[in-house]
Amino acid sequence: MLNRRDAVRRLLDDRGDMLVVAGLGQPCFDCFAAGDDPRNFYLWGAMGGAVPTGLGLALAQPDRRVMVVTGDGDALMSAGAFATVGAEAPENLAICILDNERYGETGGQVTHTARGADLALMAAAGGVRDTRTVRTEAELADAIGALRNGAGPQVAVLKVAPESEPGSLPPQDGPHLKRRFRSAALGVEDK
Amino acid sequence: MDDWRDGIFEAIKAAGVTQVAYVPDAGHSRLIERSIEDNDLRAVSLTTEEEGVALLAGAWLGGAKGVLLLQSSGVGNCINMLSLARTCAFPLVMLVTMRGEWGEFNSWQKPMGATTQGHLELCGATCYRCDRAEDVRETVESAFRFAHYTNSIAAVLLGQRLIGAKVFEEPAAC
Numbered sequence: 569m570l571n572r573r574d575a576v577r578r579l580l581d582d583r584g585d586m587l588v589v590a591g592l593g594q595p596c597f598d599c600f601a602a603g604d605d606p607r608n609f610y611l612w613g614a615m616g617g618a619v620p621t622g623l624g625l626a627l628a629q630p631d632r633r634v635m636v637v638t639g640d641g642d643a644l645m646s647a648g649a650f651a652t653v654g655a656e657a658p659e660n661l662a663i664c665i666l667d668n669e670r671y672g673e674t675g676g677q678v679t680h681t682a683r684g685a686d687l688a689l690m691a692a693a694g695g696v697r698d699t700r701t702v703r704t705e706a707e708l709a710d711a712i713g714a715l716r717n718g719a720g721p722q723v724a725v726l727k728v729a730p731e732s733e734p735g736s737l738p739p740q741d742g743p744h745l746k747r748r749f750r751s752a753a754l755g756v757e758d759k
Numbered sequence: 760m761d762d763w764r765d766g767i768f769e770a771i772k773a774a775g776v777t778q779v780a781y782v783p784d785a786g787h788s789r790l791i792e793r794s795i796e797d798n799d800l801r802a803v804s805l806t807t808e809e810e811g812v813a814l815l816a817g818a819w820l821g822g823a824k825g826v827l828l829l830q831s832s833g834v835g836n837c838i839n840m841l842s843l844a845r846t847c848a849f850p851l852v853m854l855v856t857m858r859g860e861w862g863e864f865n866s867w868q869k870p871m872g873a874t875t876q877g878h879l880e881l882c883g884a885t886c887y888r889c890d891r892a893e894d895v896r897e898t899v900e901s902a903f904r905f906a907h908y909t910n911s912i913a914a915v916l917l918g919q920r921l922i923g924a925k926v927f928e929e930p931a932a933c
Contacts (some may be wrong), residue, residue: 570839587820587821589817590793598929609820611843612840612846613842613843613846613848614813614839614840614843615839616809616813616840617809617812617816617840617843618813619813620805620809620810620811620813620814620817621813621814621816621817621820621843622817623803623814623817624780624803624813624814624815624817624819624820624821624823624825625818625820625821626776626817626819626821627801627803627818627821627823628777628816628817628818628820628821628822628823629777629822631798634879644814646810648806648807648810650808651806652803652804652805652810652814655804656801656803667785684924712838728872734821740844742847743847743848743849745847746820746847746848746849747862749818749820750820750822753820753821753822754821754822758910
């Protein structure tokens with residue numbers, strides 16, 4: 569089992585001009601713990617929204633890497649979005665799913681990935697070009713390379729330990745998160 | 760008179776839209792075809808309408824403007840995802856073709872058709888209703904202006920009387 573904080577820290581280390589969309593719950597906290605950045609967009613709700621938000625961002629910014637970091641619960645809720653990602657096939661979109669096989673914020677109830685569902689296969693069945701499941705440190709190094717530099721769309725499902733990590737809460741104010749993202753990513757100063 | 764469907768397309772172009780997200784509807788079919796043919800537009804077919812709400816939030820983060828095309832039944836699929844647009848004040852324009860009202864033959868369309876505007880307003884959307892062809896272009900233009908300048912959700916409800924009720928075949932005599 570991989571450690572989610574360590575994996576995300578390595579994924580986002582020295583990130584260049586990468587844009588990040590973090591799904592609700594622990595993936596948000598993991599991205600914040602790796603080092604806050606105005607080009608991180610944290611979803612505090614809107615479950616099922618991380619993958620399609622990343623897709624819209626990737627289509628709008630085709631020359632920049634867009635990294636979605638989300639959990640298995642969020643990804644299962646938007647399973648159809650894998651087919652939309654597969655159909656649009658943006659080369660700059662990568663999706664890192666931190667799969668602890670649990671709904672971590674609600675008491676640790678198991679998700680379907682603990683009971684036979686395979687998110688990498690679901691993404692592949694949706695037409696996503698490059699998909700993988702990652703269980704070991706050696707596989708993680710390859711996966712980070714693919715997520716950061718491989719031709720997209722990329723999906724990597726990281727099997728991470730179910731234990732919760734220390735609290736690390738990013739800003740929650742939606743308009744603030746939106747404005748600072750657009751300011752840092754686009755140089756646009758919204759009124 | 761010019762076709763109101765082309766009026767919507769021209770309003771979309773004038774608003775600077777580059778992403779057209781849709782779940783198909785017969786009433787939007789011409790608009791979808793024109794969007795696919797236009798090299799400056801990315802027409803994104805969705806598996807469910809709520810994907811479009813999130814997709815267009817991402818588009819806005821990336822500096823692109825969008826529009827969501829859907830049928831009244833699809834409004835129900837959007838409800839929790841609309842919290843993304845509302846909480847973060849993302850501009851969002853939804854063009855909703857109505858079912859379940861004027862001349863409807865399918866009773867399964869009635870529950871959402873009857874409550875579409877109420878659902879949208881509870882989710883914080885401002886609704887503009889269109890039942891006359893001559894009002895459509897101006898209404899869509901106004902919706903874009905409202906959404907983009909006030910960072911809010913605007914929905915244009917295109918009435919079934921305007922679109923023309925869908926007819927599969929003559930209903931059997933009751």
